[in-house]
Amino acid sequence: MLDIKFIRENVELIKTNCANRHVKVDIEKLVEFDDKRRGMLKRIEDLRASRNQNSKQKPSEEEIAKMKIVGEGIKALEVEMQTIDAEYLNLLKQIPNLSHPESPIGGEADYKVICESGKPPKFDFVPKDHETLMTSLDLIDFERGAKVSGSKFYFVKNDAVRLNFALLSYGMDIVNKYGYTLMETPDLAKNEILSGTGYNPRGNETAIYSVENTDLSLIATAEITVGGYHANEVLDLSSGPKKYVALSHCFRTEAGSYGQESKGLYRVHQFTKLEMFVFCKPEESEKYHEEILNIEKEICDGLKLNYRVIDIPTGDLGGPAYRKFDLEAWMVMKDGYGEITSTSNCTDYQARRLNIKYKNEQGNNEYVHTLNGTAVVLSRFPLSIVEQYQQADGSVKIPAVLVKYLGKKIIK
Secondary structure (H helix, E strand, O other): OOOHHHHHHOHHHHHHHHHHOOOOOOHHHHHHHHHHHHHHHHHHHHHHHHHHHHOOOOOOHHHHHHHHHHHHHHHHHHHHHHHHHHHHHHHHHHOOOOOOOOOOOOOHHHOEEEEEEOOOOOOOOOOOOHHHHHHHOOOEEHHHHHHHOOOOOOEEOOHHHHHHHHHHHHHHHHHHOOOOEEEEOOOEEEHHHHHHHOOOOOOOOOOOOEOOOOOEEEOOOHHHHHHHHOOOOEEOOOOOOEEEEEEEEEEOOOOOOOOHHHOOOOOOOEEEEEEEEEEEOHHHHHHHHHHHHHHHHHHHHHOOOOEEEEEOOHHHOOOOOOEEEEEEEEEOOOOEEEEEEEEEEOOOHHHHHHOOEEEOOOOOEEEOEEEEEEEEEOOHHHHHHHHHOEOOOOOEEOOHHHHHHHOOOEEO
């Protein structure tokens, strides 16, 4: 979340930013609640000071009666304060992060293409989508997945399982060169951690699976668990940032529409992902945002996938993101491009909510900046490989960099 002091001093900037990001929040009401909080805190502190002053000497019966009234007044104000705090925090958490000045202003269609690698494959036959190919090769089973778990769940089979493990090993080897610590995270997190990273674990608009009668939810991404890894800590960043690459399962309730745009593996309820996450000093976050993007590009360049990188417009940014780049691969199923990785610079937005700081050169505690990015996701990466590497006979060539992990050059 943003600093309330910054919001008070830049009300018009915040209003403009919210409008650019298509977020409706009553900023005036937030400031009004903050004024009430400040006034009430002052009254409570004054009453406490009065009570403490009188407790330094033996009170008379009359003074005891007065102090009892003061105590009751403090309790009543504290109860009222809880209601005001809840309203205040609810509004404060709705305000999105600031937007990078170079981020395109607008909605989903107003993205800016940063670069493109390779050209879409040209086939001398009518290409098939990945679901058709993988089903015919006995690599995936959506029908039985739906029977066992419901629509948009699936079984991965035979060489597709080995392809997934090959992609993970390949991704880990690439990211490891850049000094990222490898970890595997829990699949569950406390709701306070989800909320701290900017995910809504409850309510009508949630995309999260919550565990009934607990304060736990299934994670949508390892960004949640790694983001919470250093919650309520003061980090030592004197020797450099803390960089992690985390393996986890990911669960999302919203699998999108059931038309061509969400066919097969493109939108599913469960998948496995290798996620990069960085905690760094504020002045370094743009540098590490570029590093994460370059790692994503290196992974896809090694696979020789045709892709483009787009700068996400303000109206399509998630609440925590200051700036976000998507890497989109060319796909038969879309007859165009579809996202396979993304990377976001969240500045200190998550760190404020999770209370993660570091000591600056002056010895003062300051909020860190957090960044995240996809290394490999085992839904859209196999999708892209199968569709771009398909052959006329329905077989699928394996990218050369994966052959040593998979042990074969073609799936047929």
